[in-house]
Amino acid sequence: MEWVYFGTSIAILVTMVLAVVRGLIGPTIFDRVLAVNMFGTKTVLFLAVISFLSGRPDFLDLALAYALINFIGVLAVLLFFQSRGVRRDAEAEREADK
Amino acid sequence: MITIVFSLFLLTMLVIVAVGILRTDNLFTAVMLSGIFSLIMAANFFILDAADVALTEAVIGAGISTVLFLGALALTAEYDRSPPVGTWVPLLTSSALGGVIIFATLQAPRLGDPNAVVHKHVAPWYLDRTPELIDVPNVVTAVLASFRGYDTLGEVFVVFIACIGVMSLLGRVRPRRDSIEEDEFDKRTDNLRHHLIPRVVGKMLVPFIVLFGLYVQFHGDFGPGGGFQAGALIAAGVILYSLLEGGPRGRELVPEWFSSLLVALGAFTYTCVGVVSMAMGGRFLDYSVLSHDPVHGQHMGILIIEAGVGMTVTGVMITIFHAFSRRGIR
Numbered sequence: 001m002e003w004v005y006f007g008t009s010i011a012i013l014v015t016m017v018l019a020v021v022r023g024l025i026g027p028t029i030f031d032r033v034l035a036v037n038m039f040g041t042k043t044v045l046f047l048a049v050i051s052f053l054s055g056r057p058d059f060l061d062l063a064l065a066y067a068l069i070n071f072i073g074v075l076a077v078l079l080f081f082q083s084r085g086v087r088r089d090a091e092a093e094r095e096a097d098k
Numbered sequence: 099m100i101t102i103v104f105s106l107f108l109l110t111m112l113v114i115v116a117v118g119i120l121r122t123d124n125l126f127t128a129v130m131l132s133g134i135f136s137l138i139m140a141a142n143f144f145i146l147d148a149a150d151v152a153l154t155e156a157v158i159g160a161g162i163s164t165v166l167f168l169g170a171l172a173l174t175a176e177y178d179r180s181p182p183v184g185t186w187v188p189l190l191t192s193s194a195l196g197g198v199i200i201f202a203t204l205q206a207p208r209l210g211d212p213n214a215v216v217h218k219h220v221a222p223w224y225l226d227r228t229p230e231l232i233d234v235p236n237v238v239t240a241v242l243a244s245f246r247g248y249d250t251l252g253e254v255f256v257v258f259i260a261c262i263g264v265m266s267l268l269g270r271v272r273p274r275r276d277s278i279e280e281d282e283f284d285k286r287t288d289n290l291r292h293h294l295i296p297r298v299v300g301k302m303l304v305p306f307i308v309l310f311g312l313y314v315q316f317h318g319d320f321g322p323g324g325g326f327q328a329g330a331l332i333a334a335g336v337i338l339y340s341l342l343e344g345g346p347r348g349r350e351l352v353p354e355w356f357s358s359l360l361v362a363l364g365a366f367t368y369t370c371v372g373v374v375s376m377a378m379g380g381r382f383l384d385y386s387v388l389s390h391d392p393v394h395g396q397h398m399g400i401l402i403i404e405a406g407v408g409m410t411v412t413g414v415m416i417t418i419f420h421a422f423s424r425r426g427i428r
Contacts, residue, residue, distance in 0.1 A: 006100070013107055020111055023134055024118045032130040040160065043137045047144055053100070054147075061321060062144060062153055065314070065331065066137075068307050069161035072334055073133055075296055075341050076165040080172060082290070 005053040012046045033077050040070035101145055102209065108142045123178040129167040136160040149322035150238050153314070157330040162415055165337055169422030232396045234319040242324065243400040247383040250403070251368055254410050258365045261414040265358075268421040289344030300342045307335035315408050319397070325404040329411025336412075337419050345423035357416040364410030368403050375399070 016039060023035030044066045051059040115138065119131045136159025143152035207214035224241050232240045242250055290296050308331075315328030340348025372383040380387035385399025 009104070013104070017111065020115060020134060023131060024114070026127070029126060032127055036130045036133045039134050039137055043141050043156075046141055050104075050145060058321060059144070059149055061314075061323075062149060062156070065153055065310065065327075066140070066156050066160070068303060068310060069157055069331075069334055071300070071303060072161050072338050072341070073164040075290065075300060075338065076168045077130075078293070078296065079290060079341055080168045083172060 002053065005049055009046060009049045009053060012042055012049065016042045016046070029081075033074070037070070037074050040066065040073070044070070104145050105142060105209075108138050108145070112138045112142070125171055125174070125176055125178055128178075129164060129171060132167070133160055133164045136163070150236075150324065150327070153322050153327045154330065157327060157334060161334050162330060162337065162419075165341070166418065166422060169419070169425075173422075173425055231393070232400070233393050234397070234400070236319055236321060238322075239318050239324055239400065239404075243403055244385060244396055247372075247385075247403065250407065251372070251383065254365050254368055254407055257410055257414055258361060261361050261417060264418050265421060268418075268425055289347070290342050291344065297342050300338055304335050304339050307338065308332055311335065315404065316401075318404055319400065325407025326411055328404075329408040329413075330415060332408070333412045333415030333419070336416050340419065340423060345420070348423065349420055352416050352420075354417065354420050357413045357420065360409045360413030361417060362413075364406045364408070364413060367406035367409065371399055371402050371406070 019035045019039040019042060023032050023039065026032055044063050047063040047066065048060060051057055051063065112135065115131055115135050119128050119135065122128055122131070136155060140152045140155040140159065143149075143155055211217075224245060225237060228234070228237050228240045232244055234240050290300075311328045311331030311334075314323035314331055315325060318324035318328070336348065336352050339351060371385070371388075375384050375387055376382050378387045383399075383403075385396045386392035388395035388398050
């Protein structure tokens with residue numbers, strides 16, 4: 001059974017590398033946001049597999065915490081772009097009024 | 099063997115991402131990459147069996163600091179301006195420092211060497227005596243809360259002082275109203291209320307995050323976790339609510355006076371345990387005297403000081419987040 005876990009964790013690591021590459025080369029902001037999100041998901045999976053590989057499934061707690069927290073960062077990014085867009089529109093309007 | 103292969107793999111990625119953070123001049127990219135950096139670091143801690151540290155790094159590094167960085171970024175420009183000084187002096191300084199550190203690692207013991215100094219000093223004593231003196235399964239908690247209670251008290255006060263420092267920078271300023279009306283701005287930007295899916299899913303997650311935080315708080319004696327991680331998790335729940343419903347509603351849920359009070363109350367509770375144990379005839383932070391049975395006294399002391407740590411950390415995170423979200427209205 002162990003080699004299955006080992007193979008899976010290698011596959012997940014390779015996927016993590018792909019996400020890092022996408023995060024580094026971009027080119028758009030959305031590529032990077034998706035890269036971070038994907039990297040977070042892969043980290044959750046990686047921790048889950050590793051905790052079985054090392055025979056300590058009680059450490060799944062940690063993977064659970066990661067899964068819960070990942071979501072918040074992405075929502076913050078969403079809010080950031082939303083408020084930046086509105087602020088830019090408002091500034092453009094003000095410029096036009098002058 | 100597997101540990102070393104995975105660690106090397108992750109550490110190589112860590113270096114590449116760190117160089118990426120330095121190379122980019124778009125601050126948003128830097129924030130995203132630092133999120134990846136934290137996740138890699140957390141996975142690495144996990145592989146090295148440091149579950150408590152991995153939990154802290156994940157919650158604070160990947161979760162809350164991304165939110166706070168974006169809050170800061172909303173207040174500043176998007177691009178990094180190159181510093182006024184030349185690049186030679188910083189380059190020389192950091193290369194020299196890096197050289198010294200690399201030179202120092204040549205003397206460092208091999209990974210997992212049983213004869214390394216750290217494994218010979220007090221660690222065996224802690225491992226031997228914890229079942230007898232404190233009797234909690236998670237030795238990390240025993241070391242952190244009881245054997246090294248002074249250090250943790252110091253850490254709590256460092257967090258407390260850091261919060262005062264951040265608040266004196268961000269302050270409780272009245273929002274400026276020059277560019278856009280506050281109410282109007284709130285309605286349009288400060289929340290995700292009209293995004294149905296994030297709102298529904300997010301709101302469902304809030305109670306589970308807080309519940310998980312409480313579990314980590316009170317289960318810290320048995321599994322990975324404790325006050326620091328729990329505080330960050332509970333604060334993450336409140337922050338998630340504030341992101342979804344907007345800053346003003348978040349401040350209604352946990353008012354600013356309450357979160358500031360928590361910061362002080364946590365540090366106060368911790369110190370009180372020390373003073374009470376002195377009053378009951380022991381030494382400062384010697385929990386054994388708190389109950390008729392020394393082991394039971396230790397359990398009680400650890401429970402109370404962990405609660406103090408949790409309160410301070412929760413308070414600090416929420417206070418700083420509120421300060422940012424208030425400043426965001428311009």
